[in-house]
Amino acid sequence: MKIFTIKQELKTFLNTKKKENKTIGFVPTMGALHKGHLSLIEKAKNKNDIVVVSIFVNPTQFDNKEDLVKYPKTIENDTKLLKSVACDVLFFPSVKEIYAENISSEEFDFDGLEHQMEGKFRDGHFDGVGTIVKTLFEIIEPNKAYFGEKDFQQLQIIKKMVEKNQLPVKIKGCPIFREDDGLAMSSRNTRLNKEHREAAPFIYKTLKKARKKFGTESAIKVTEWVTNQFKKHPLLDLEYFTIADEKSLETIKDKESNKKYRAFIAVFAGEIRLIDNIQLKK
Numbered sequence: 001m002k003i004f005t006i007k008q009e010l011k012t013f014l015n016t017k018k019k020e021n022k023t024i025g026f027v028p029t030m031g032a033l034h035k036g037h038l039s040l041i042e043k044a045k046n047k048n049d050i051v052v053v054s055i056f057v058n059p060t061q062f063d064n065k066e067d068l069v070k071y072p073k074t075i076e077n078d079t080k081l082l083k084s085v086a087c088d089v090l091f092f093p094s095v096k097e098i099y100a101e102n103i104s105s106e107e108f109d110f111d112g113l114e115h116q117m118e119g120k121f122r123d124g125h126f127d128g129v130g131t132i133v134k135t136l137f138e139i140i141e142p143n144k145a146y147f148g149e150k151d152f153q154q155l156q157i158i159k160k161m162v163e164k165n166q167l168p169v170k171i172k173g174c175p176i177f178r179e180d181d182g183l184a185m186s187s188r189n190t191r192l193n194k195e196h197r198e199a200a201p202f203i204y205k206t207l208k209k210a211r212k213k214f215g216t217e218s219a220i221k222v223t224e225w226v227t228n229q230f231k232k233h234p235l236l237d238l239e240y241f242t243i244a245d246e247k248s249l250e251t252i253k254d255k256e257s258n259k260k261y262r263a264f265i266a267v268f269a270g271e272i273r274l275i276d277n278i279q280l281k282k
Contacts, residue, residue: 032187036177061128
């Protein structure tokens with residue numbers, strides 16, 4: 001595995017591969033890698049000649065600076081994991097290499113996608129996401145890029161950014177990778193204490209029950225039911241639950257036969273914020 005910290009050196013290396021007509025698959029990460037990330041890398045390896053993984057904890061997408069400081073950094077273990085799945089290239093730049101002296105976000109218009117769900121609770125978050133992903137796409141110029149559906153809103157926003165900026169990259173969404181007890185894999189899970197880790201699978205169990213209820217009940221009724229389930233829970237605090245149109249991400253009132261819906265949730269387990277979602281069947 002080749003490791004680059006300087007963007008120009010990475011570009012030079014990848015340009016030689018492109019001249020050999022090699023296709024490039026890209027998996028952007030913030031490190032603290034787990035099996036979910038590795039599943040994205042394996043998908044990328046199946047469809048591309050070369051796989052590039054970036055590890056960069058992006059300061060402009062954290063509205064809570066304390067969360068940025070506490071974000072787990074495990075580069076030694078990450079490097080071992082990447083080698084274990086035969087990753088070709090790791091790009092591990094410094095903040096200065098990406099932003100120079102100007103650590104700030106571009107302003108994006110994602111056609112309203114950014115104002116739903118996470119956007120209501122994390123000020124400026126998606127401008128930060130858009131800035132770093134666009135920057136990485138411009139450096140790496142991948143044919144395909146792979147993102148997990150756990151961050152489904154982020155996935156839709158990146159698709160929108162690619163469309164509006166006419167970037168020549170195909171965005172591939174990949175299914176949520178879960179622990180055996182159903183908890184969606186996340187780098188934040190390592191920060192859960194024992195009590196909260198044992199409580200956290202309640203999130204996915206509730207989503208599965210909500211999906212079942214959505215078959216016979218209205219979105220409003222299902223939302224009320226989920227809210228009440230968390231009111232009764234001693235360890236988990238619901239930040240939001242919403243049933244939204246997959247395309248617009250707008251909260252729905254009534255079901256329509258030609259649309260796809262998904263339930264989205266954000267929950268605090270102590271100070272650790274966990275998100276999840278599930279596709280719904282009418």
